[in-house]
Amino acid sequence: MGSTYDYVIVGAGSAGAVIAARLSEDPDVRVCLLEAGGPPPPAELVPAAVASLQNNPATDWMFNGDPGGVGKGLVGGQMMVPRGKMLGGSSGLNYMAYVRGHPGDFDAWAAGGAAGWSYEEVLPYFRKAEGFVHSPELDSDLAMHGDDGPVGVSVRQPILPASTQFVEAAGAAGMKQGDYNGRARLDPQGVASLFQTTTKDGRRSSTFHAYLEPAMERANLTVVTGALVERVLLEGDGEVTRATGVAYRTEDGTHEEVAAGTEVALCAGAIGSPQLLLLSGVGARDELADVGVDCVVDLPDVGRHLKDHLHTPLMFAADGIGETMTEVAMSLGPDALRAPAGPLPADPADDVDLPEALAGLKAEAERRIGEWFTTGRGLASSSLYDAVAFFSTGLGDEHTHDAQIGFLATGYTPSIWEGVFRLPPTAFFADPEAFLDPSRAQVVVLPNPVQPHSEGSVTLVSADPAVAPRIELNYFSDPHDVQVMVAVMRKALEIAKAWPGGGLGEPVIPPHLAQAHGHVAGSEPSDALLEDFARHYAITVYHETSTCRIGEVVDPRLRVHGIEGLRVADASVMPNVVSGNTNATAIMIGEKAAELIATDHGVHLRELVG
Incomplete structure (x- = not known):
């Protein structure tokens, strides 16, 4: 066994970085944080550069999943499952939407047996994490926010006219304007707003920047990057099984072990945490035997x-x-305009003889990225996923809003559509090059059912931790989800028709689907067409949860059933997915988990809120 620490934390992501930073507030506690990736690249700080981080092996695990009842039109037929592989994890990879969920989500957790996880009980942890910056463009419910927490939460500056128009159109479609992270989320008519994002001064506020970066100089915190965790080390005498440490593989292939004197906390996310439990012999006995893993605890x-x-x-x-993508690229600086995709030379050394027009283009790009760098303002300050609406379809799940509609203020490029989203432009558009011309503007309205009834799974393919697990996403296995998707798509079309100035016009209907359903431009799409559209081109919102959920795998204090000294603390413990983007809740879980560990073992945190 190698070095010994009081706590070993696996995964420096949305929850793990929080727990490591909080526990190391006590100078008498020794904490080791293991992360498979490395420090985030400079582009991670730039909100509008988010697409460059996905499908990049340096920052993304690049998992793939079987999409089940959707994905008929996806490139390769597999759904992408982006997961952050760097300090900050998926909080450094996501589109930065800060959404707590509906209060009823958490009350339903508590009612289902997750004692201590009602909305009233988790709200202090949301507020502890949050450094909210009020904007005059928001109708902020200030009493529900925290203003001195480490995670920056703000609205992009300047506000884009298209985003305020979306909010206005949603209002015309029946939703009130308000603070969806405040009491307005309880309105049965729904609520629409500009997105609150995990940004501070126009820069991404991942858990690396918010929690870990300031804590890394502490002598009692050891952060090990490039560490592929192979399994949790478990010891038992026949009656009691205990986690004693972690085995991991370094980037050069060396096998190392680190001991945990008090606890191991798995914070590897909804894919990584169940994979590590299974690799450690914690799971279904028969399935573990199929891949040659001895079962230690049959769970x-x-x-x-x-x-x-x-x-x-x-x-x-x-x-x-x-x-336009031309404007977006210019706002990201000259490098975003370089060949082969852009007009500037691939090699900056060739800029010396630029024609006057290109020299002016480069100068404007330098001015814009300089403005963002010094003031935090400009197109670069947001992922352009900038507005949202929440509401109920009336089809069930009365405890919450079951629908979300997001708004993206740009249309991206053919290469992003195909390479990042896996949507083939040649099938989706009649003339993709013309429609997605970078000098032309588009917007995307994103209907999103947020209380899916379908369930998938994560299982082992191999006992080798370097082999990705099998991810069965199983979308639309429950017919209820299809019905809700069609209803949310209809509401999205209603918002488009209510757009200020006479509506947005016709949505893109992929030509092959229009032909198959006899759809004529200008006519109302049938339910069958909308369902077929979703089955071909619906894509993940990257919100995987519930694979180690409270009740079946961990208790309400996040301790793994049947094993002492082992907890799971990340999105996998959610009893059900929240009704909205999941990152804020994952951060809250990290805050609450740190306090649960601290109170169980006498660790002195600077502040206790529970």
């Missing part, structure tokens, strides 16, 4: 009950409304 629900959100992109031509 059949490990990796089960996977939940995720889907949205179906409804795209509109929007000259004069949306942001």
Whole structure:
């Protein structure tokens, strides 16, 4: 056994970085944090550069999943499952939407047996994490926010006209404007707003920047990067099984072990945490035997009950409304304009002889990225996923809003559509090069059912931790989800028709689907067409949860059933997915888990809120 620490934490992501930073507030506690990735690259700080981080092996695990009842039109037929592989984890990879969920989500958790997880009980942890910056463009419910927490929460500056128009159109479609992270979320009519994002001064506020970066100089915190964790070390005498440490593999292939004197905390996310439990012999006995893993604790629900959100992109031509990709690229600086995709030379050394027009383009790009760097303002200050609406379809799940509609103020490029989203432009558009011309503007309205009834799974393919697990996403296995998706798509079309100035016009209907359903431009799409659209082109919102959920795998204090000294603390413990983007809740889970560990073992945190 190598070095010994009081606590070993696996995964420096949305929850793990929080726990490591909080526990190391006590100078008498020794904490080791293991992360498979490395420090985030400079582009991670730039919100509008988010697409460059996905599908990049340096920052993304690049998992793939079987999409089940959707994905008929995806490139390769597999759904991408982006997961952050760097300090900060998926909080450094996501589109930065800060959404707590509906209060009823958490009350339902508590009513189902997750004692201590009601909305009233988790709200202090949301507020502890949050450094909210009020904006005059928001109708903020200030009493529900925290203003001195480490995670920056703000609205992009400047506000894009298209985003305020979305909120206005949602209002015309029946939703009130308000603070969806405040009491307005309880309104039965729904609520629409500009997105609150995990940004501070126009820069991404991942858990690396918010928690870990300031804590890394502490002598009692050891952060090990490039550490592929192979298994949790478990010891038992026949009656009691205890976690004693972790085995991991370094980037050069060396096998190392680190001992945990008090606890091991798995914070590897809804894919990684169940995979590590299974590799450690914690799971369904028969399935472990199939891949040659000895079962230590027979816990059949490990990796089960996977939940995720889907949205179906409804795209509109929007000259004069949306942001062109030319403008977005210019705001990211000269490097975003370089060949082969852009007009500037691939090698900056060749800029010396630029024609006057290109020299002016480069100068403007330098000015814009300089403005963002010094003031935090500009197109670069947001992922352009900038507004949202929440409401109920009336089809069930009365405890919460079951629907979300997001708004993306740009249309991206053919290469991003195919390479990142896996949507083939040649099938989706009649003329992709013309429609997605970088000098033309588009917007995307994203209908998203947020209380899916379908469940998937994460299982082992191999006992080798370097082999990705099998991810069965199983979308639309429950017919209820299809019905809700069609209803949310209809509401999205209603918002588009209510757009200020006479509506957004016709959404893009993929030509092969229009032909198959006899759809004529200008006519109302049938339910069958909308369902087929979703089955072909709905894509993940990257919100995997519930694979180690409270009840079946961990108790309400996040301790793994049947094993002492082992907890799971990340999105996998959610009893059900929240009704909205999941990152804020994952951070809250990290805050609450740190306090649970501290109170169980006498660790002195600077502040206790529970």
